[in-house]
Amino acid sequence: MRKITRITTQKKHKNRYNIFLNEGQDEKYGFSVDETILIEYKLRKGLELDDSMITTLVQKDNVHKSYTQAINFLSYRMRTKKEIYDYLVKKEVEPEHITQIMEKLESQNLLDDKLFAEMFVRTRMNTSSKGPLLIKKELLEKGVSASIAASAVENYPYEIQYEKILKWVDKKLNRGKKESFRKQKQKLQGTLMQKGFTQDVIKDALANINEEKDEDAEWDALIYQGEKLLRKHQVKLDGYELRNKLKEGLFRKGFSIELINRFLDESLDKTHDHYE
Known part of the structure; x- marks a missing residue:
């Protein structure tokens, strides 16, 4: 048995105490404890401790x-x-x-993982442009169970997803960009899927922006892309082969057949007139 000879408060941590024990006739530092341990075990000067109690306290x-x-x-x-x-x-x-x-x-x-997941979804929904599937993935990475994560993202309603997508698309859709409207939509769709929005809401929201298609901007973009292709291919191709190559290239870029034919009629006629 060893007896507590002195208890002192630590200088840097006022809620921690150094316990000194007798070492024969001398005194030696034994261990330190938090105030809660000191109180719980009623540690005081003169109290005797055996080795197992000292181990327990530590x-x-x-x-x-x-x-x-x-x-x-x-x-x-x-x-x-x-x-x-x-x-x-x-x-x-x-x-x-x-x-x-x-x-x-x-x-x-x-x-409380359930409460954590619910608050996490609410915060992400209000402060980020992420969709529910990406938020669910984040929850799983944080160790939340699949069932709790799935339940939590149900609090991210379709209506909020829809509005969030429309706002984001409105900022990202560049009507002056030299790309077809369809190509821009395809890229937006890919990005929205990466952001974790569900297929049905992406489809509905992007269908809504069809009404905003700017025909003049579409024609300007087609001329830009068409002239690039024309400069590239007219060196080696002409006639039907050139027309077919341009039509194929412009269709892949997302332009409508109607606009493509209009461009080909106008531009190839000009090219023909130029060479004549």
């Missing part, structure tokens, strides 16, 4: 220090169970201590 204090670190990690924002677990592993906390800490945090309602 372990209890280690758990408390790790628990405090976890609380601090949680103070910045909510975390998933996996995030807390990974954090404690990174801090090299003993596996059995991690279990104790996780159970304590859950009992205090400080770890």
Whole structure:
């Protein structure tokens, strides 16, 4: 048995205490504990401790220090169970201590993946241009179960997805760009899928922008692309082969057959007149 000879407050951490024990006739530093451990075990000068109790106190204090670190990690924002677990592993906390800490945090309602997922979806929905499928992927990466993630993204309604897509498309659709309207729509569709929006809402929202198609801008874009192709191919091709090559190239670029034929009639006639 060893007796506590003195208890002092640490200078830098006022809620931690140094415990000194007798070493024969001398005194020696034994260990330190948090105030909660000091109170729980009624540590005081003159109290006798055996080796197993000292080991218990040190372990209890280690758990408390790790628990405090976890609380601090949680103070910045909510975390998933996996995030807390990974954090404690990174801090090299003993596996059995991690279990104790996780159970304590859950009992205090400080770890709740369902609540985390719901708040995460709400925040992403209000502050980003991401769709529900991408947000669900983020939740899965944070360790939220598939069922909880799926349930949470149901709080991202079709109507909000639709409005968000329309606003985003309105900013990104460049009517002065030298590309066909269809080509621009295809690119927008691809980007929206990457952003995690569902197929049905993408289709509905993009169908809505067909009414905004600018025929003059479309014709200007076709002339720009058509003249580029003409300069490229007229060196080696002429007649039917040239016309077919231009038609094929412009169709791949998303222009309508009607506009393509109009361009070919006008531009190839001019080319023919030029050579005559």
